[in-house]
Amino acid sequence: SDRALVRLSPDGGDAAVVREYDLAAARFVDDSPFSLDAHKHRVAWIDSDRLLVATALHGGGVTDSGYPITARVWHRGTALDDAPPILSGAASDVGVFVHVDHTDGHATPLIVVAHDFFSSETWAWRDGTATLLAVPQDAVVDVHGDLAAVRTTTPWQVAGQTHAAGTLLVGPVTTLTEGDGSDLRVAFTPTAGTVLDTWTWTRRRLILTVLDDxxxxxxxxxxxxxxxxxxxxGLGSDDLFSASIATLDADIDDELWIVARGFLTPATLIVTDAVTPAPRVVARGRAAFDTTGLVARQHWAVSADGTRVPYFEVGPRERSGILPVLMSGYGGFEHALTPEYPAIVGPAWLEKGRVFVVANIRGGGEFGPAWHLAALxxxxxxxxxDFxxxxxxxxxxxxxxxDRVACHGRSNGGLLVGNMLTLYPDDFGAIVCGVPLLDMRRYTRLSAGASWIAEYGDPDDPDDWRFVQTFSPYHLIEPGRAYPASLIYAAASDDRVGPAQARKMAARLHAETDAEVHYLEPVEGGHAGTIDSAATASLHATIHAFLDATVAKDS
Incomplete structure (x- = not known):
């Protein structure tokens, strides 16, 4: 197609304007264009004159989490207000989201009604009829032409066989639209240390990105x-690596574009064929820092319940004396922290002979669904x-x-480091807490907070509040207690978590303790916290100046 839908965020937030762009003419369309004002839309082309749309605008409605509650088909030249819903959710749902698969030139509109962050129904819409796919609500499902892939989150029994959590099943999409999944076959089975990260289709192959420890x-x-x-x-064994995959045109060929990177290796573009692999490096990112004398290794800690928890450590190969350490972690929403090139931490921290650590704690996806479910x-x-x-x-x-250990976390990772501040203050010398959740009593009433109840619990339910309050940093502050120095930052335009929790935390620490507290809040940036490269540079310069003045002041 020579048309594209462009999303433009006014301030870096999740809400975005949608405008139709003419690629051939290199300008926005002004003759009967598809256009939406700023909101948390989801839109996808069905064909050149029809869009599958999920938006709260023009009568679409919104859930308690702030996402669209309906899906509609919008015909060019007509008013979206006149388009009736083809599927609707409930106010208590997270939202309704849409996607259209165009494999082999055939459009298959898909509508996902997300009941919570991990449970949803997926519907295929064809010829005016929506058909529910026969998969568990906690499974991840993907349609590719006539095929479907299903990754289980919990064990699933189908056709007399039980498939373990983290299994990938593949088969004809009709086994899900017209049957019970009996014609699916196993494409991947996890082991204790080997799990499925993502998958990608080409014309003839299914490409799995697997995490091995x-x-x-x-x-x-x-x-x-x-x-x-x-x-x-062919990356060798001198670094620890992760990889992501894209295809140029999965309908036409089996060519893979693979971006590999490590803690000491800039992003490297590798091109190969998926059927007869012959990987070749076609581009390398510019080195951001000098890696001479540095090494990346994996170590394992033992948590309070005896679970072994891995972490990556990057620092001097020959270590002498006690060194400042900057720790990073997340531990939520089945998001795995894999090796990444530290383009900012490298020159600001590692080049100075310090240590950088990435902790693969439970709640993430480093070892599949079970690793995530273990910390819900x-x-x-x-x-x-674990952290x-x-x-x-x-x-x-x-x-x-x-006193030489700092930690930096953002969003759910901000909740993590907020708990390090309040529950483990003697284990850290400094805390950097970005765009965080911190007030777990009220988080469901702020921005998109209601969508995360499945992860954390519902504080309005007395039974849930009994455990939620044990990891609500704002409520865990003890007046007069000694706390490590902290730098808390947010953005006024953050419409996912919002800045209120960060503001309250900084204010209470300042008012009720003698702790050193710094607070930073730009207007723009949304949940990313920064709006552009200059703002990102300024934020990280501030963070590292803070770290230099606290845990690294003598190094």
Whole structure:
């Protein structure tokens, strides 16, 4: 097509304007264009004159979480207000989201009604009729032409066989639209240390990105048979790596564009064929810092309940004495932290002979769905115990001392480091807390907070509040207690978490304790916290000036 839908955020927030752009003419369309004002829309082309739209505007409605509650088909030249809903959710749902698969030139509109962050119904819309796909509500489903892929989150029994959590099943989409999934076959089965991260389709192959003890490897398989092969990217063993995959045109060929990166290796573009692999490097990112004398290794800590928790450590190969450490973590929403090139931390921290650590704590997806489910709701404390265990392991190993350890987390990671501040203040010398959740009593009433009840619990339910209050940093502040120095930052335009929780936390720490507290809040930036490269540079310069003045002042 020579038309594109362009999303433009006025201030960096999630709400965006949608405008139709003419690629051939290199200008926005002014003759009967598709156009939407700023909101949290989801839109997708059905064909050149029809869009599948989920928006709260023009009579669409909104859920308690602030996302669209209906899906509609919008015909060019007509008023969206006149388009009736083809599927609707409930106010208590997270929202209604849309996608259209165009494999082989055939449009298959898909509508997802997300009941919570992990449970949803997926409907295929054809010929004016919506058909529910026969998969568990907690499964992840993907349609590609005549095929479908289903990744289980919890065990699923189908056709007399039970498939473990984290299994990938592939088969004809009709087995989900007209049957019960009986014609699906197993494409991947997880093990204790090897799990599925993502998958990508090409014309003839299904490409799996697998995490093996939290490092990527690529597997190419025939979705209709048993043929499979591993694609060796030829990156060597001098670094720890992750990889992401894109295809130029999955309808036409089997060419893969793979971006690999490591803690010491800038993004490297590798092109290969998925059927007959012959990887070749076609581009490398510019090195942002000098890696001479640095090494990246994986270590394991033991958490409070005996669980082994891995972490990546990057620092001097030959270590001398106690060093400042900057820790990073997330531990939520099944998001895995894999090796990434530290383009900012490298020059600002590692080049100075310091140590950078990424903790793969429970709540994330580093070891599949079970690793995530282990730290949900009443078990949230496990994520925080894991992170504290990594900090203490660094001390035990002689890398550092508690007063030289800093941690930086954003969003759910901001909640993580907020709990380090309030629950483990003696294990850290400084805390950097970005765009965070911190007031867990009121988080469901702020911005998109209601959408995360499945992750944390519902504070308006007395039974849930009994455990939620145990990891609500704002409520865990003890007047007069000694806390490490903190830098808290947010953005006024953040429409996902919002700045209110960060403001309250900084204010209470300032008013009720003697702790050193710094607060930063630009207007623009949304949940990213910064609006452009200059603002990002300014934020991280501030963060590292703070770290230099606290945990690294003598280094």
């Amino acid at each position: 939290v490092q990527s490897r690529i597997v190419s398989l025939d979705p209709a048979g048993d043929d499979r092969l591993e694609i060796d990217l 709701r009443e078990n949230r404390h496990r994520a925080y115990e 504290a265990a990594v900090a203490r392991d660094l001390v035990t190993r002689g890398v550092t001392t508690p």
